[in-house]
Amino acid sequence: MSDAFEPTIIAFCCKYCAYAAADLAGSMRLSYPANIKISQVPCTGRVDIVHLLKAIEDGADGVYVAGCMEGDCHFVSGNLKALKRVTCVKKTLAELGMEPERVEMFNLSSAMGPRFAEIAIEMTDRIRKLGPSPVRRQPQPEAAAE
Amino acid sequence: MIVADRKSLSEIQDMVRDCRKILLVGCKGCVTVCNVGGLKEVQVLAATLRIAAKIEGRPLIVEETVLERQCDPEYVEMLKPVVDNFDAVVSMACGVGPQFLSEAYPQQRFFPAVNTTFFGGAVAHGIWEERCAGCGTCIIHYFDGMCPVARCSKSLMNGPCGGSDHGKCEISRNINCIWDMIVRKKTEQGRLNDLLDIVPAKNWQTARDGGPRQSRREELIQNG
């Protein structure tokens, strides 16, 4: 892999906390890598294992879920359920011989704009070091005709 | 219900290694209820297998479907239009599923994606426990609704053995000693005397030991 590798990372962000923190990072004009693209969810409890696997399958170099601080979930415990699902997907990736660190769970409050930026930087650095997703590394065969 | 566990990914991968196009078939019966073989798990396994193939740079098409039940020929019949479009079919039903599928479509290969484990129920969400061994001769009325055949590690009829610890079986702290529970309940109900009679040896002919079983209800069997 070359130095020029720019990962694509999808972040599933809870609208009550992480999404608002991302907005706040904007208001504060904090800078973080453009590799992070946010998909908003009403609660991280909505993020299904299938959604995470779908992103990996599609070629995501990194995927993370960002929810409220533990104990502060707007819907009681959605963030705790999300953590369990992230943990489960990490296991699956390990079984597939893929780095589990490509998937992560973070917790932050809506007032934590700087933390959002930090996480974005941390995750981008982490994935840069890991290199492109093995899903994308192989030349993909043409899909067999029906 | 019948409880099952998903097989390990590598085991499933080994089964379908020579396939380029496979069909995953879930079942809406027991395995959906025990969260192992419904549409969601079909999607999860399909995505996982596709990722695996992509990592290896190997072509693989995985399609997903769910049958109402895989243990009834009429539902199995519904796969007919598509079943031959695949190199193999992976069933996420209990052990019954792939066999019914196999019988219906002798030309196709069918693989199991789950290990069928026991007859039981959910004691809490995400925890299932064995309750019945399907021995064919129910005796739980002797034991106040608790079955030592299925739930004692040694299937003792005249337990408890002497290895239980704080009400847990000697083989695992997660398993209740059923004999401890039986004794406790009988004691609480003041009917401990019931347990002083020696339960004679069980007749295992009705169990799997008597050979594969068939259940026939003459009044239900359709003529012709």
Place this chain on the structure above:
Amino acid sequence: MDDLKSGSNLEKVLKAGHFALTGECGPPKGANIAHLKEKFAHLKGVVDAVNLTDNQTAVVRLSSWAASAIMVQDGLEPNFQMVCRDRNRLAMQSDILGAYALGVRNMLCLSGDHQKFGNHPAAKNVYDIDSMQLISLVKKMRDEGRFMNDDVIDTPPRLFIGAAANPFAEPFDFRIYRMTKKIAAGADFIQTQCIYNMDRFRVFMKQAVDMGLTEKCFILAGVTPMKTVGMASYMAKSVPGMEVPESLIKRLKGAEKGKVAEEGIRFCLEQIEEFKTMKGVAGVHLMAIEWEHRVPEIAERAGLLPRPVAP
């Protein structure tokens, strides 16, 4: 208890009212008979009978009936152990006949440890019948001369039937009833689990006496001398159904360096001394695990030698 049921030495000693002493011997994990015979030598003339364990802790060993037969050849009396884990009712009955034919006269009927703890955890267990049913089965073969299916046996096996009892396992209050059941099923003698908690055992024995069980059956109190503090801790924590009081572990820890084993033996001797006078206790079952060579010393110091010669 007038007519002899089996004519074994153990039966005779007990029925003559002597304080019995039985030992234990684990067959080898191989066919090394020489070593087995060495162990026998230590026990000869020191105990009334020797238990030969049956794939103890679910670890494969030389079969207990074969070891028993070898012991008969060496002039010792075996107590043939059989567990329900490894045989169905067909195998059990044939092995019983075989053992008897080879001179075995005592038999101890057990459930057996679960294979999960042994060296073949992947094995399928049998448990066709349980220990209670096994006792009934042996009794039926002996007293009715019939197999389990009621077919008549040509020359029934005359065996002195033993069973195990664990006064320390849970649920505690039920232990005495379970022993009662075993006696009702046909147990002639009982060998208990190793005893360390004397308080509880005293309660258990009082219950047995009060219920008249000691009139129907001989109870041999189980003892195992502790060799090390580690062994004591392991037994306390990891052996199912075993109860080792904290005070004993403390006592062993308090022993001078190199004197732990001696302290263990001393405790054992104190126990035996008490059993001698404890109402209902008919003898001691000394399970000196891999310590057969110390048995003569212990028996000597316990004042149990010489052993009575059976009439």
Place this chain on the structure above:
Amino acid sequence: MNLQKTTEKTGSVMVVGAGVAGIQASLDMANAGYFVHLVDNSTSVGGLMAQLDKTFPTNDCAMCVISPFLVEVGRHLNINIISNSEVESLEGQAGAFHATVRNDPRYIDIEKCTACGQCRQICPVTAINEFDCGLDLRKAIYIKYPQAVPLAYAIDRSACIGCGLCEKACLAEAISYADTPRRTVLNVGAVILSMGSSVYDPSGLDTLAYGRHPNIVTSLEFERILSASGPYKGHLMRPYDREIPEKIAWLQCVGSRDINRAGHGYCSSVCCMYAIKQTMIAKEHVSTPLDAAVFYMDMRTYGKDFDKYYTRAKDEKHVRFIRSRIHTIEPLKNGDLNIRYVLESGDVQEETFNMVVLSAGLSPPPSAIALAGRLGIDLNAYHYAQTADIRPVNTSREGIYVCGAFQGPKDIPQSVMEASAAAASATETLADVRWTQTKVRELPAEVDFSGQKPRIGVFVCNCGINIGGVADVPAIREYARSLPHVIHVEDNLFTCSQDTQEKIKQVLVEKGINRVVVASCSPRTHEPLFQETLREAGLNKYLFEMANIRDQNTWVHMASPAKATAKAKDLVRMAVAKAAYIEPLPQVMLDVTNSVLVVGGGVAGMEAALGVARQGYQAWLVERGHQLGGMARQLRSTWQGEPVAPYLSDLIDAVHRHEHIQIFMETQVVHVTGTIGNFTTTLVTQDDEGKEKSTVIPHGAAILATGGHEYAPTEYQYGAHPSVMTHLEFDVAATKQDNRLLSAKLAVFIQCVGSRSAERPYCSRVCCTHSLKSALWLKTINPDVQIFILYRDIRAYGFRESLYQKAREAGVQFIRFESENPPVVSLTPGDPSEPNSSRLSLTVTDHILQRPIILNPDLVVLASAILPNENKKLFEAFKVPANADGFLVEAHAKLRPVDFASEGLFLAGLAHYPKTIDESIAQAKAAVSRTMNIVSKTAIMVGSVIAVVNPERCAVCLTCVRTCPYGIPRIDPEKGHAVIAAVECHGCGVCASECPGKAIALKHFTDEQINAKTDALFQAA
């Protein structure tokens, strides 16, 4: 505005002060049929709470919890926010006031300002940032904080040099230097004052050295230091050298409980708790160990779950609590601070800290005191609004109400409770003009697009130069044109401006666009605005999707325009992909039953029933006993000395006489079904002959005011001697002029009897005040009596501190004991021939002398705990939760203190937590206000982002039933599948993610929609 003065009753109201209390009062009234003018002298709403980092005792992020309220109040059709304004005068009378409001210029047109912030970037002048307590700077053109409402800039003319750069930079042409103050007259039926509090300035206290050293900060400054959006971005540093402190001291009661130096004789009520919070949060902020020490006199953790919080700080977080008085703080050269303090024993100690936080008390803002003068309402000695205990939110002038910290220092939930109470009280007399001044938006019918393919319109915003100045907007626009289903694209200077909205409406209709994507700022702030535009064009508001290409793109990738353009394309592609799958989500209208069920016939229940009835709606009052009045029957007076008996008999009388109240005595609730707006409850009444009669009541909401009772002590010889009595027995005896009281020579009060124990780890809140009040009364009738109060902490919060002061002046002696070493009361046998002749003897260890003292009291009064009444079955019937102590659990400890998490159900009084009678009355009124949000309407809308079950796929496996955090899904045995009531679903989507059959879809966030976005992101561009 209404310039015409009228003398007729009007359905508009005015709220002055837009902190959390003012916002709550405004929302309550606006949602119950009144038009609200919300006036604040700041440029934005939010008050003090917006400045806080976290809130106790849940450690919730303050901004997270208040933001939704800010947004709601900002967008409410029936709330007119009048910022930067002062009320100059109020003429007229209750029902028809005329308020003259002076609107000071902010030099920015709020209607035009899009808060793009370009002006701030270019402004050359810096000024002190007051929001960050001066720890930071801002520009002369500024916005108070990023989440501010109204979201518009303001120019600080005291700093502005008039260079005109901002005017040139503002593409929205919102700058108006020529602004002058404007005066408006508002016709309002009632006024609520919620001007809140300012924080005491400790500069005047010489010994504390505040202002002389930067490392001595006030608690509010420390909040800003802790805040992630504060001056240090959430990194805990001390101001002097930006070093991470390793030792911090908190000094309590700065500007509180201090008549001599601060002139504040009262307790500020909140400082103990916020100091504990700050210790814990500070410890979380640093990776190195932080030594936190709190120097205090009494730890006043008297609220719900407060004592547990205190215990956690002590035992788990190892915060040191040092009972002491501060002598001086001496700054050292390295920035450290040396504190000299005096222990209880009189020993003087010294300790050095890296930083000191002064737990500064609350005081009424000078502007509020001035306004009170203009309005002519009475203030108390400390310039807070004077109220009576039995009318806790009424000021001395009819038609003017007060709530929050301007009534007295208090915490957020108490303020919010009073705000709702004030809303209920203010609107009671305006019930007949409800819904007369409110506005209704007239909307066209929604167009039915079913069966049509997606026709997507994409609107890309330049946001002045906020987006267009960084990313290549035309390129993004043209890229959008190439995406599937897109039939229209355009870019706008400001998509959110009024004229653009009109243009968009036209284009939607002309081109038959059935899905709209706006690529601009954040849906958090602008989605409702665009959705309104869609709706006005006849589109369902959910046919909308936003790409956040400003806040989450150009603002954070300013240095990399090419990357920002590429990312914007990605985000637009994702939004368009989801848009192709979005569906209209119709809302269903449900009729509402306009009545309220109130359970419990104590003060809270009766006030609630009466409040509902006075609002013009039917109230059903259910009491399981045979008399009304509850615990108040035994109470002699309120803490301020107002007699309870006459109030109670008037209340019972009023409840009996009101035509809208039906009382069910000796009646129990046995069954409850239904949801918000439409409950059906079955009552069973026991008649005189013991026969049971059941009645079925339909109601739109319910208030549970099931009360509490006094703990029956088992300690201190209670029951063994007639002179050992509880609080309430003392009150009853006092009313009867009982000789045991009149003849007492030595009386001892023992505090915390049954409270703050292992079994009941909570403070019963009222007991300290009660004992002080009783002791003072005893002194009045019998000046020679010697009185001891044995206590653990004296928790006379707020103005109740004055009782503590008076008691000490009256010679009452206070002895503190430790919980491990409580007083011992024993009986010395007397003359055996005479009954009750045994004598009491009491031993307690004196906290100063450290040795036992033996007393022979002839009266012992036990401050016995308040316990919630046992109502397990009732709570189960309503499916409402109780905590480990048996008290009901509210929806949110801070901002929803009278709501249950289940909608349509509310709580009040002792069932919630021990409280004084004024607090119970306020909470009951608050509950009334909350029910008005429901029952004042003829119908409520339900639906939208909710989980929906596809019956064909449902395997009735119970996964949804077991995983829903609110217990909403159930299996319908007749239908044979799971059902999720639309009206109850909270829309989190947990069930949809857990369902093993994929039978549940969360509308607007379906698997298809979420996956479409993911697919779009990774598909080759």
